Amino acid sequence: MTMTAQTNAALRADAPLNFDEAADYIANNTFDKPTLVVSRDRIAAQYDALHNGLGRAHIHYAVKANPAPEIIRMLVEKGCGFDAASRQEVELVLSQGAHPSTISFGNTIKRPVDIAFAHSTGVTLFAADCVAELDKIAEHAPGARVYIRVIVENSLADWPLTRKFGCADSMLPSLLDHAASVGLVPYGLSFHVGSQTRKAEFWNPVLDQVAPLWHAAIEAGHDLQLLNIGGGFPAFYGETVEAPRAYSAAVIAAVEARFGTVPHIMAEPGRGMVAEAGHIAAEVLLVSQKSEEAQRRWVYLDIGRFSGLAETEGEAIRYQFVTEHDGGLVGPCVLAGPSCDSADILYEKKPIDLPLDLRSGDRIMIKNCGAYTSTYSSVGFNGFPPLDVIVL
Structure with missing residues (x-):
């Protein structure tokens, strides 16, 4: 099965990449658990765009957004500085070759x-x-x-x-x-x-x-x-x-x-550097209705607020979704995670429109998740695995 890799609206004119590497990788591979796929090339392009626009201002990447060592190493090589929030983040950036003078605690x-x-x-x-x-x-x-x-x-x-x-x-x-x-x-x-x-x-x-x-x-x-x-x-x-x-x-x-x-x-x-470079490969676990008269379906994913999507708190960050049924009829859905916790609901106040043909077992891609997902993922709440990460 091939998932349509939709053109990412965030690949704008001043980003030199004309190809969404992470989306293509997800479309052509299968995953046995929720997985964040991140493109270093896209982050490098975003860094260059921000660096060129900021001029003489120096970038200190907010490590908390995505601390993958491969990302840190690439940014070190590009001359980036770092905003660290803990001893562990200081140790991380030093281990990837950053000079102490480039680190702000x-x-x-x-x-x-x-x-x-x-x-x-x-x-x-x-x-x-x-x-x-x-x-x-x-x-x-x-x-x-x-x-x-x-x-x-x-x-x-x-x-x-x-x-x-x-x-x-x-x-x-x-x-x-x-x-x-x-x-x-x-x-x-x-x-x-x-x-x-x-x-x-x-x-x-x-x-x-x-x-x-x-x-x-x-x-x-x-x-x-x-x-x-x-x-x-x-x-x-x-x-x-x-x-x-x-x-x-x-x-x-x-x-x-x-x-x-x-x-x-x-x-x-942080977000502005890495969010658009990564997408999450996920799966629909269940599509249900709470009553015969219900106008909204409930769609449960294999990833939720405790496994990487914490920024849906208060529905503040509204992710975009790609499915194999895109292009057909859609209807409003309450979107929720898989855990046995009633707080594990992603979007309810403002429902998400998803295809009517969506079924259990369907793959779904959550777009622009390169920031504040892997770092928010729990160690395994309710036994569900933490978010896996692949850096291309």
């Missing part, structure tokens, strides 16, 4: 022993958003460079990240002062516009908030060198997103218009 919540470990390997750049974290860094990485993350108040992203990380604007001056008082180097600021910020213009309200903070810190005497603009670079999930080179160029133009000449600009794409 970007999690604002770190164990003291992990700070000490990273510092012992030569990592000198750390994130913080409160006095307690600065004190930990000062004790376990004396003399380190730190950048302070600020809370974003006006995100226009599909998935705002405004609660867990960052400090209030009013706290920034005292945190910079405190960093200097405990022997650290107050090196810069960071923020995150929110995951899946689909249009470059959506950055503007956030930049308007942060730019005055940057200028005020400079005027207060802090020799800030680094502006970390974080992630937010989007992927295609059915709604139009701008091409990566044009998008990133527009973002940098907006940054420079508000911040002026900044010595070092760092960007941390």
Whole structure:
């Protein structure tokens, strides 16, 4: 059986590949469990597009998006930097040849022993958003460079990240002062516009908030060198997103218009780097109706929220699906995973339209899953296997 490898709408004009390698591989192979297939060539093309658009800004890939060693090694060879969130991620990128100077320990919540470990390997750049974290860094990485993350108040992203990380604007001056008082180097600021910020213009309200903070810190005497603009670079999930080179160029133009000449600009794409490079090969386990009058079928897949599709939480990320029955009549479906957990439902509030001919045993491809799937996969909840990964 051959699954139709539909043209990926995300293979846009400024990406040099004219072939969806991962989709072709899935179409021509069989799998005995859910499998993520990722194309390194597509990631390399995406990196080049973002790099060209960002200009002098340096990319630090958000390792959490997809930590496959083959991907890390390829990005090391291309001169990419890395945003690490744990000791394990620091160890991973070092094992694949990254130099410590290219690593930012970007999690604002770190164990003291992990700070000490990273510092012992030569990592000198750390994130913080409160006095307690600065004190930990000062004790376990004396003399380190730190950048302070600020809370974003006006995100226009599909998935705002405004609660867990960052400090209030009013706290920034005292945190910079405190960093200097405990022997650290107050090196810069960071923020995150929110995951899946689909249009470059959506950055503007956030930049308007942060730019005055940057200028005020400079005027207060802090020799800030680094502006970390974080992630937010989007992927295609059915709604139009701008091409990566044009998008990133527009973002940098907006940054420079508000911040002026900044010595070092760092960007941390994760989703925008790897999502479109990977698809998941899955299987339909069951198609059922809850009553004779039900207008929606229930479709159960062999992969769910606990085996890689955690980003369907709140139906925030809406994946696209390819089946062997595409082109026929479709109808609304509630989509769910295989586990015996009532929370393992992917889409219910806004049903997914799938072919009426869909049956148990049919193959289904879930598109643009290269980010935040393998890393969210459990070790085997309910006995179902974790997501397998093939890197081409």
